[in-house]
Amino acid sequence: MDRKEISQAVIQRLPRYYRYLEDLMDQGIERISSGELSKRMHLTASQIRQDLNNFGGFGQQGYGYNVANLHDEIAKILNIDRENPMIIVGAGHLGQALANYTNFQKRGFILKGIFDINPERIGKEAGGIKILPMTEMKTLVKKEKIRLAAICIPKSESIKVVDDLISYGIEGIWNFAHIDLDVPKHVVIENVHLSESLMRLSYRLFEELK
Amino acid sequence: MDRKEISQAVIQRLPRYYRYLEDLMDQGIERISSGELSKRMHLTASQIRQDLNNFGGFGQQGYGYNVANLHDEIAKILNIDRENPMIIVGAGHLGQALANYTNFQKRGFILKGIFDINPERIGKEAGGIKILPMTEMKTLVKKEKIRLAAICIPKSESIKVVDDLISYGIEGIWNFAHIDLDVPKHVVIENVHLSESLMRLSYRLFEELK
DNA sequence: TAGATTGTTAATCGATTAACAATC
DNA sequence: TAGATTGTTAATCGATTAACAATC
Structure with a gap:
């Protein structure tokens, strides 16, 4: 078209x-x-x-x-009239918050995997599935042909992880890390920079006083 | 000015x-x-x-x-060259994620309170402070003259809670509920509609194929 | 001083709004 | 049919880019 x-x-x-x-x-x-x-x-x-x-x-x-x-x-x-399998990288509070949003599942975003490096988190449940070690990411992404990944890890780790994910076939990055990632042209990034959002609120909160 | x-x-x-x-x-x-x-x-x-x-x-x-x-x-x-006391309403995963963002504290957003209605959560810690029952919100907001509140509760509850908060003196709402809230003119709202963000990503992910 | 780079005005581009003929 | 409301063209508005004199 x-x-x-x-x-x-x-x-x-x-x-x-x-x-x-x-x-x-x-x-x-x-x-x-x-x-x-x-x-x-x-x-x-x-x-x-x-x-x-x-x-x-x-x-x-x-x-x-x-x-x-x-x-x-x-x-x-x-494109939410179909099922969109996705993974979440990072099972901290934010990763778990996303995993538990029933809204997403309702709109066809099916959580296929949630990953963490912290051994204390691995094996526990989030969003109805078991938290897996990050070493298993590659196999799952390739096997299930997953295109979407949410990044909920610190910015220091996210550059390497995102590069890896793209090499596994990920094409859409929902990025919650406080960094602007460089990606190839065929990959799309949607940034959710929460601290920037809070700063905008701060600006507007004091704007009227000036 | x-x-x-x-x-x-x-x-x-x-x-x-x-x-x-x-x-x-x-x-x-x-x-x-x-x-x-x-x-x-x-x-x-x-x-x-x-x-x-x-x-x-x-x-x-x-x-x-x-x-x-x-x-x-x-x-x-x-206006992040000063301390901005704030509260978080809702101590689910998202509320706790926000409470633990050290980035915010670094930029002067000082967490003064985090509230929930769930008795299982009340008394536990998040972001270094105790989770309080929502009945204590009024006293704290008024006593500490807090202007900023993050809303991390379901949309069904958020209308009433936000009305209450505004009556206590809150003037800035960082809204994570999936609803557009009606507020008086002197109150500013910054919406973080995560499901909309994910849908935009979904659109762009499939855009090239059309 | 000469070179670099700003602050700012003017030109361009794109998005929003208005208007209205087409049509259900 | 008459009234309502769309789809779409044209007008307006605002944001971005270009250009350059001012100046450190």
């Missing part, structure tokens, strides 16, 4: 649309107009229509959008 | 500059030009100079920027 490049701004908003549509379904709402959705999401109706029309005409004049249909279409766009 | 509104895009980048300056200091680098920094950060030199000049002329023609000085200036802009 050939189509024009989608901007980062649009991609940023897509999962949020998905979440709102989920909520609408839970509330039993069957159809919604861009105007009504714009009020709930604090966006303009124009932006919603522009965003969606990057991917296709999902609405109907005079009617609006069918909630369940749009929900499914966005799931397809985000 | 009256000055023109700073755009969200700039605020987004500020903590990243701070992190790179920290790294430069660790490497013993004393001065850096916008050109050299732009290469490391994969930005344009022009953007760096534009960003910084929103807050003042921190550089010197023919020399560049003094790393330690710029680092301190950005700390001031972000």
Whole structure:
């Protein structure tokens, strides 16, 4: 499928649309107009229509959008309409927090392995599966053809580990380490730099006083 | 201090500059030009100079920027040049992960309390302090004049808890619950919607195939 | 001084908003 | 059919990049 490049701004908003549509379904709402959705999401109706029309005409004049249909279409766009096996590297509190998010499993992200170097953690359970030693990562990633890995280890170790993971076939890195990793072009990284997020909050908290 | 509104895009980048300056200091680098920094950060030199000049002329023609000085200036802009007491609501894995991030303490975010409703967790330690019952939140927030709270509880409970916190004097919410909270204008929210982050990664992971 | 690099203005690019004809 | 609301083009707004005089 050939189509024009989608901007980062649009991609940023897509999962949020998905979440709102989920909520609408839970509330039993069957159809919604861009105007009504714009009020709930604090966006303009124009932006919603522009965003969606990057991917296709999902609405109907005079009617609006069918909630369940749009929900499914966005799931397809985000590729969460299938099972996405993933692993978590690092079984500290953060790794375990991710392992236990039932939300992820619900959206097709199936936890296939969680790894740690700490012998005290190995063998215990997290997210319903046993924590494995990192030496077993290679075999599992290759055998299960896993493409997604969450990095929940200190930045000092993450460079080496990520290089290894990529050599095993990992193509998507969900990075929680406080470092910007260099990766080949075919690998995508989504950074979650929590300390930067907290600093932004700090800035905005004091902004009004200036 | 009256000055023109700073755009969200700039605020987004500020903590990243701070992190790179920290790294430069660790490497013993004393001065850096916008050109050299732009290469490391994969930005344009022009953007760096534009960003910084929103807050003042921190550089010197023919020399560049003094790393330690710029680092301190950005700390001031972000308000992490002082101690910011904070609390964490929810002592599950995520709450405990945040409580144990030494990075936060290093940047002046001092954990004053961590709360939970689960009796099994209460009394145990997280981040060097005892987990308290949520009934004690009000007293602590008021006594210590705490402005910052991290929300690590399920979305179903977070609406009520956040309303309460705001009534106690909290003005900054670091929200990890999967919901967009409605708050009065004087309260700022920084959302960390992890499931949305994972969906963005999923989109980009499959994007090339289309 | 000469060279380097900033601060800042102007030009460009891209994203958001407005408007409206098409159409359900 | 009439009213509502989309899809889409055009206008506006804002952010990024380029250029260069100022100056250390």
